Amino acid sequence: MDTFSYLGQGFGVALSPYNLFTALCGTLIGTVVGLLPGLGPINGVALLIPIAFALGLPPESALILLAAVYLGCEYGGRISSILLNIPGEASAVMTTLDGYPLARQGKAGVALSISAWSSFLGGFIATCGVVIFAPLLAKWAVAFGPAEYFVLMVFAIVCLAGMAGNRPMKTAIACCIGLFLSCVGIDSNSGVYRFTFGSLGLADGIQFVVLVLGLFSVSEILVLLERTHRGQKAIEASGRMLFNLKEGAFVLATNLRSGALGFGLGILPGAGATLASAVAYMSEKRLAHKDNRFGNGDLRGLAAPETANSASACGSMVPMLTLGVPGSGTTAVMLGALTLYNITPGPLLFQNQPDIVWGLIASLFVANVMLIVMNVPMIKVFTKILAVPYWALVPAIAIITSIGVYAVHATTFDLFLMIIIGVVGYILRKLDFPLSAILLGFILGGLMEQNLRRALSISDGNLGILFASPITWGVWVLIAAMILLPIYRSWRNSVKRADRPAAADA
Amino acid sequence: MYQRIFGLVLLLICIGLAIVAWDYHAPFSYEPVGPRSYPLLLLLLMGLGAIYLIATKPAGVHEPADEHDHPLDRHMLIKVATCVVVLTIYAALFELLGFIPAAMLFGIVMSRLYDGTWLASVISGVVLAVGLYLLFDKALDVPLPLGILAGLEN
Known part of the structure; x- marks a missing residue:
């Protein structure tokens, strides 16, 4: 019952005219950012943090803005996937598989509206999930001490590597790089300057806005250089713009299944929207028995990844809010934003600052409604934006990025640092390292070290405390499972590969 | 390798x-x-x-x-290196010249780098620099350095 009164209070926060306007701006900006090639939710959210700060937005409005941008990006990503066959980000790859064929069959309008509807349903299902599960988890998480937190963060990182599919080692190394970068600066416990090499600019550590914009914006600018030659032509969205009831009913079961699945995967640290959309697509493809046209413009093939995608975007808010452990790159950025406001996410957030938490949750509902209302009539406008050429777009991104970085500390040192990080990020990207793992590591790094040191202070240096409670045992078992998973997977693949030539011989 | x-x-x-x-x-x-x-x-x-x-x-x-990406050949490497150099120069000029002139120069060069024509590059550079300055410094209260244009303000 408590939950509902809190939720009512949250709607009170989210529906205040000021926050409604914030959410509207956020969804608009998010959709445009998600739409633009090469800009994903991480850039969008990171760019807005300094601005939200400079505008003096109160913390709950800032969070609502960022959450709205996040959801808007997931919405916008599908427009370029469907009309251009170019996924705006990794999580929209699956959308292209059936979305683009549909658009080529002249059903672009139907495809866009059904994907908007699916996104809405996914977001809605997951937000309901957040309402139910987040307070439960928060209540349970109060029992967590520093040792439990440390083990949990180890799990988050191992999970990220284990779920990374074909490159677990590279993901693990990227995580370690991120964790290490968080050590730079004054050690808050002892006052020792670590890895600053006498530079004053590094004394209070690498600012995470600098890291994010360097890793994602600057490296993206360099990557876009390689694509200047190609011009793409968007398919004109014409004909019927809205799906009809029959089509809606056809994909409803898919929506519900994929929404639940996406929410579940969104909660897992590190799994995120990319994995959720892929798993949802694959399982729906397997489930579809009659008239299976997956890959050739099946509406279900469009609905499944879109639903899962936005469901996991909402689901990843759960670990961020309740445990302070982000579930995806974007929520990692949001966590960083919270710490800028001196708010420590975690179980106590639910008790101490219910306005912020429930306002955010309520605004997820509001933003979802806004997005579907806005997206259907405004598709024509959004497709126009797709036609902006790189020579106008990239300089704008670069300059806005520099403003965002400069706004944090007003020093040019940060600009240089951003460029260095960007170049390293570009190299890492070329070598196929996942950059979001670095970011997640960076965000978790400081918390992880603090909790480890606190735990060992309690036990006076005895490592046994890390294995002392039932919660830690449970998490260690999960960690072991996550380490074994990729090993098992590569073993199975090698067995398969060994089998195949044998089968060919026979 | x-x-x-x-x-x-x-x-x-x-x-x-x-x-x-x-x-x-x-x-x-x-x-x-x-x-x-x-x-x-x-x-x-x-x-x-x-x-x-x-x-x-x-x-x-x-x-x-x-x-899908182009192979990293010499041509591309030169382009990437140029882009990094341009970014670095921009960062160095940011406070020295002030935001508007630095962003204007940077915008024009970047536009050229991404295959814009001269005319389009100059227009977009000027519009971006002035427009973004007004948007961020005046409307959004993000302070940006005026640099050599500081005399114009008062």
Whole structure:
């Protein structure tokens, strides 16, 4: 019952005219950012943090803005996937598989509206999930001490590597790089300057806005250089713009299944929207028995990844809010934003600052409604934006990025640092390292070290405390499972590969 | 090949940083773990990862990112290097000249780099620099340096 009164209070926060306007701006900006090639939710959210700060937005409005941008990006990503066959980000790859064929069959309008509807349903299902599960988890998480937190963060990182599919080692190394970068600066416990090499600019550590914009914006600018030659032509969205009831009913079961699945995967640290959309697509493809046209413009093939995608975007808010452990790159950025406001996410957030938490949750509902209302009539406008050429777009991104970085500390040192990080990020990207793992590591790094040191202070240096409670045992078992998973997977693949030539011989 | 070079570089950096980190001592300590052990632990893990990169062949599987992108040839490398240099110059001029002139120059050069025509580049550079200055400094209250244009304000 408590939950509902809190939720009512949250709607009170989210529906205040000021926050409604914030959410509207956020969804608009998010959709445009998600739409633009090469800009994903991480850039969008990171760019807005300094601005939200400079505008003096109160913390709950800032969070609502960022959450709205996040959801808007997931919405916008599908427009370029469907009309251009170019996924705006990794999580929209699956959308292209059936979305683009549909658009080529002249059903672009139907495809866009059904994907908007699916996104809405996914977001809605997951937000309901957040309402139910987040307070439960928060209540349970109060029992967590520093040792439990440390083990949990180890799990988050191992999970990220284990779920990374074909490159677990590279993901693990990227995580370690991120964790290490968080050590730079004054050690808050002892006052020792670590890895600053006498530079004053590094004394209070690498600012995470600098890291994010360097890793994602600057490296993206360099990557876009390689694509200047190609011009793409968007398919004109014409004909019927809205799906009809029959089509809606056809994909409803898919929506519900994929929404639940996406929410579940969104909660897992590190799994995120990319994995959720892929798993949802694959399982729906397997489930579809009659008239299976997956890959050739099946509406279900469009609905499944879109639903899962936005469901996991909402689901990843759960670990961020309740445990302070982000579930995806974007929520990692949001966590960083919270710490800028001196708010420590975690179980106590639910008790101490219910306005912020429930306002955010309520605004997820509001933003979802806004997005579907806005997206259907405004598709024509959004497709126009797709036609902006790189020579106008990239300089704008670069300059806005520099403003965002400069706004944090007003020093040019940060600009240089951003460029260095960007170049390293570009190299890492070329070598196929996942950059979001670095970011997640960076965000978790400081918390992880603090909790480890606190735990060992309690036990006076005895490592046994890390294995002392039932919660830690449970998490260690999960960690072991996550380490074994990729090993098992590569073993199975090698067995398969060994089998195949044998089968060919026979 | 590149992966091995990267592994080697990473390993050397780890060793170098570990040597630096070895000297970190808290002048007086009231906790069992000093400032040194956690970074050392991470450097050890990273070093092991680097050894893994050196030791394994980059699996025969094609890296998916490379399928659609252009191969990194000389032409592309020059372009990327130019872009980095332009960014660095921009950062250096940011406070020296002030935001508007620096962004204007930067916008024009970047536009050219992305195959814009001269006319389009100049227009977009000027519009971006002035427009973004007005938007951020005046409307959104993000202070930006005026630099050489400071005299115009008062």
